[in-house]
Amino acid sequence: xxxxxxxxxxxxxxxxxxxxxxxxxxxxxxxxxxxxxxxxxxxxxxxxxxxxxxxxxxxxxxxxxxxxxxxxxxxxxxxxxxxxxxxxxxxxxxxxxxxxxxxxxxxxxxxxxxxxxxxxxxxxxxxxxxxxxxxxxxxxxxxxxxxxxxxxxxxxxxxxxxxxxxxxxxxxxxxxxxxxxxxxxxxxxxxxxxxxxxxxxxxxxxxxxxxxxxxxxxxxxxxxxxxxxxxxxxxxxxxxxxxxxxxxxxxxxxxxxxxxxxxxxxxxxxxxxxxxxxxxxxxxxxxxxxxxxxxxxxxxxxxxxxxxxxxxxxxxxxxxxxxxxxxxxxxxxxxxxxxxxxxxxx
Numbered sequence: 649x650x651x652x653x654x655x656x657x658x659x660x661x662x663x664x665x666x667x668x669x670x671x672x673x674x675x676x677x678x679x680x681x682x683x684x685x686x687x688x689x690x691x692x693x694x695x696x697x698x699x700x701x702x703x704x705x706x707x708x709x710x711x712x713x714x715x716x717x718x719x720x721x722x723x724x725x726x727x728x729x730x731x732x733x734x735x736x737x738x739x740x741x742x743x744x745x746x747x748x749x750x751x752x753x754x755x756x757x758x759x760x761x762x763x764x765x766x767x768x769x770x771x772x773x774x775x776x777x778x779x780x781x782x783x784x785x786x787x788x789x790x791x792x793x794x795x796x797x798x799x800x801x802x803x804x805x806x807x808x809x810x811x812x813x814x815x816x817x818x819x820x821x822x823x824x825x826x827x828x829x830x831x832x833x834x835x836x837x838x839x840x841x842x843x844x845x846x847x848x849x850x851x852x853x854x855x856x857x858x859x860x861x862x863x864x865x866x867x868x869x870x871x872x873x874x875x876x877x878x879x880x881x882x883x884x885x886x887x888x889x890x891x892x893x894x895x896x897x898x899x900x901x902x903x904x905x906x907x908x909x910x911x912x913x914x915x916x917x918x919x920x921x922x923x924x925x926x927x928x929x930x931x932x933x934x935x936x937x938x939x940x941x942x943x944x945x946x947x948x949x950x951x952x953x954x955x956x957x958x959x960x961x962x963x964x965x966x967x968x969x970x971x972x973x974x975x976x977x978x979x980x981x982x983x984x985x986x987x988x989x990x991x992x993x994x
């Protein structure tokens with residue numbers, strides 16, 4: 649049984665955690681539990697302070713049971729229409745599996761309420777794909793943001809006015825720093841820890857991180873991103889070259905070999921390749937090689953020098969520099985972070 653915390657300091661910040669039929673239950677409930685940790689446990693040290701920094705409510709279009717995207721029901725504690733003011737609005741991850749992706753215009757009353765809360769001073773936060781909803785308010789137009797890298801292309805197609813950086817863990821924007829979004833999946837850790845630092849202090853955030861084993865993703869999200877070259881550009885000649893590269897990228901001089909196989913002149917080929925894929929041919933090859941190296945580091949015991957040779961580089965030092973520039977981590981650090989632990993191997 650936890651002991652009640654005596655009131656002290658300013659009133660707790662009211663947090664409206666949005667529940668939608670599209671919401672992912674794990675992100676929603678995990679954010680709820682962590683932000684409520686001060687009220688639910690007495691495991692924090694006296695240095696954190698006595699007051700609860702947040703009062704968290706799960707809010708939605710109507711109070712009562714709501715079935716989420718996974719089919720699991722959750723209890724909505726209050727209808728957002730009954731909330732006249734709130735300090736923080738958080739939209740958790742959304743499951744975007746509908747044909748055609750995100751469909752605008754399904755939550756007009758909720759968007760109107762979010763805009764109203766923003767006008768009254770609320771901080772607007774999204775976790776992962778939750779930005780799809782918040783971006784519909786128009787408040788993120790022209791503001792830097794981040795979203796799950798798996799949804800980046802789809803997001804840009806729907807919201808071209810919002811510059812996104814899917815490699816970034818957390819982006820804070822707005823004149824009042826009132827627009828906050830986190831990137832892929834469990835980077836909600838960084839969002840919640842940031843809010844705790846902002847409203848309860850660094851010591852409180854450190855203790856919450858320690859108790860829940862949360863982590864700051866200090867290396868960014870680039871190491872987690874899987875390169876998939878754009879192939880839906882409609883240029884059949886470049887698509888053919890990409891298909892050849894998929895299995896021949898380790899060969900010596902792959903760009904020259906690719907151009908030899910094409911009926912296009914070299915300058916024409918390179919110009920069309922850049923226009924179609926967004927990358928120069930050599931940069932595209934490098935991305936394919938690094939992606940293959942990542943899998944080998946994760947799944948094999950081969951040395952880094954051997955992997956360098958396997959993916960097409962005779963100079964291991966060059967490979968190491970390229971790998972770190974591309975992923976943000978040295979090959980050895982990447983292997984340590986992402987390889988299968990011994991206890992999980994068979």
